[in-house]
Amino acid sequence: MIELLAPMIGLLAGTLGSMFGLGGGFLMVPLLNIAGVSMKIAVGTSATAIFFNAISATIAYARYGYIAYRAGLLISITATVSAYFGALLTRYIDVDTLRIIFGAVLLLVATRVVVMREKSGSSQLHKTIQWDFKKYMALLGGGILAGLASGLLGVGGGVVNVPLLTYLGAVMHVAVATSSMAITLTSVSSAITHYTLGNIDVVLLALLVPTLIVGAQIGARIARRAKSQTLRRGFAIVLAFIAVRMVLKGLGYQIP
Numbered sequence: 001m002i003e004l005l006a007p008m009i010g011l012l013a014g015t016l017g018s019m020f021g022l023g024g025g026f027l028m029v030p031l032l033n034i035a036g037v038s039m040k041i042a043v044g045t046s047a048t049a050i051f052f053n054a055i056s057a058t059i060a061y062a063r064y065g066y067i068a069y070r071a072g073l074l075i076s077i078t079a080t081v082s083a084y085f086g087a088l089l090t091r092y093i094d095v096d097t098l099r100i101i102f103g104a105v106l107l108l109v110a111t112r113v114v115v116m117r118e119k120s121g122s123s124q125l126h127k128t129i130q131w132d133f134k135k136y137m138a139l140l141g142g143g144i145l146a147g148l149a150s151g152l153l154g155v156g157g158g159v160v161n162v163p164l165l166t167y168l169g170a171v172m173h174v175a176v177a178t179s180s181m182a183i184t185l186t187s188v189s190s191a192i193t194h195y196t197l198g199n200i201d202v203v204l205l206a207l208l209v210p211t212l213i214v215g216a217q218i219g220a221r222i223a224r225r226a227k228s229q230t231l232r233r234g235f236a237i238v239l240a241f242i243a244v245r246m247v248l249k250g251l252g253y254q255i256p
Contacts, residue, residue, distance in 0.1 A: 005035045006207035010049070014215020018057035019223045020235045021179030022158035023050040023187070024212065026242050030256035037204065039256075044199025045208070048191040050156070053212040054184040060220035061177030070131075071139055071165060072178045076185035078143035079150070079157050083189060086151020099153055099250030106243035109163045110236040116166065135168060147186065153246065157183055159239060172228045172235070177220075 009031045017024025025046045032042040061067050142164040146157030158179045165175035194200055223231060248255055 002035055002037065002204065003207060006032075006204060007211045009035070010208040010211035011215045011218075014053045014056075014212035015219040015222070016215075016238065017050070017053050017156075017158075017212075018060070018180065018216040018219030019176070019226075019231070020158065020219075020238050021057075021162050021176035021183070022238065023156040023180075023183045024053045024215075025050050025156050026238070028208070030245070032204075033256035037201070040199050041201050041204070044194035044197065045201050045204050047187065047194050048200050049205055049208045049212055051184065051187040051191055052209045053216045054180050054187055056213040056216035057180040057220050058177075058184050060217050061180060064173075064177070064220070064224055066174050066177035066224075067181050068165075068170060068174055068178045069181070071168075071170070072181040072185075074136060074139035075143040075146060075157070075161055075164075075178075075182040078140050079147035079182065079186045080189045082144045082147030083151040083157075083186060084147075084193070086148040086153075087193065089148075089152055093152065095152060096250040096252070099246045102149065102153060102155075103243040103246035103250065106159060106239055106246070109159075110239040110243065113163055113166065113232055113239065114236045116232075138164070138168060143182075146182075150186070150190065155242060155246065157186055159242060162235060172231045173223060176223055176231065176235075180216075 009028060013024035013028040013031070016022070016027060028046040028049065029039075029042050032046065033039050037045075058067065142160055143157075146160035149155050149160055150157050161179035161182055162172075162175045165178055166172060170178065191200075226234075245255060
């Protein structure tokens with residue numbers, strides 16, 4: 001059964017992950033778990049598969065000229081390190097309480113993403129942001145938060161990356177594209193960690209990767225054609241879904 005379901009899961013997760021700069025893990029993990037894959041293997045295999053989705057999306061967005069490379073690099077520098085420490089902190093922190101708090105914050109962020117208006121007249125981050133020390137620190141700090149959220153809570157860094165970039169002045173298309181680039185870099189660390197822990201099903205990974213790559217191209221094309229406000233609303237809906245799922249898990253509900 002999983003041989004038939006995995007490619008479809010990959011296509012759906014790859015398309016939505018690319019559209020919203022989230023990598024696809026938010027959908028891949030629960031769907032794989034529902035399909036009968038253990039949560040440990042679902043998380044590990046998904047975390048590895050995200051690399052292929054993100055790199056495919058990055059290639060597509062690079063062709064469109066949407067990626068703000070400097071911002072993506074700044075985020076990924078600190079996220080790569082903090083994701084590792086976030087995973088270690090799960091031994092000492094009440095993760096369920098943190099899930100509830102973070103989920104509530106994400107609901108507020110989702111609301112803000114919808115109501116926030118973009119600056120007009122630009123499609124590139126470097127044209128809409130005045131680079132200074134505070135902006136550099138904001139991106140480095142955002143990377144730390146994105147990595148910690150990923151390591152501690154198992155959510156993709158895009159839930160932090162995209163709102164942060166739009167707050168700093170990026171239009172939604174550039175925020176999504178730049179988040180995909182950052183996820184490409186940070187997912188390598190996560191993949192290596194899960195591989196060493198034995199959490200990756202290589203056969204399942206091989207079933208997911210082809211459609212994740214195709215889905216990323218489809219998602220990027222849809223995002224390119226979508227209006228910015230439409231993309232914002234879609235992102236907010238997905239973010240709210242992630243937030244509600246996180247709060248319910250934190251409250252002890254047995255959901256995938």
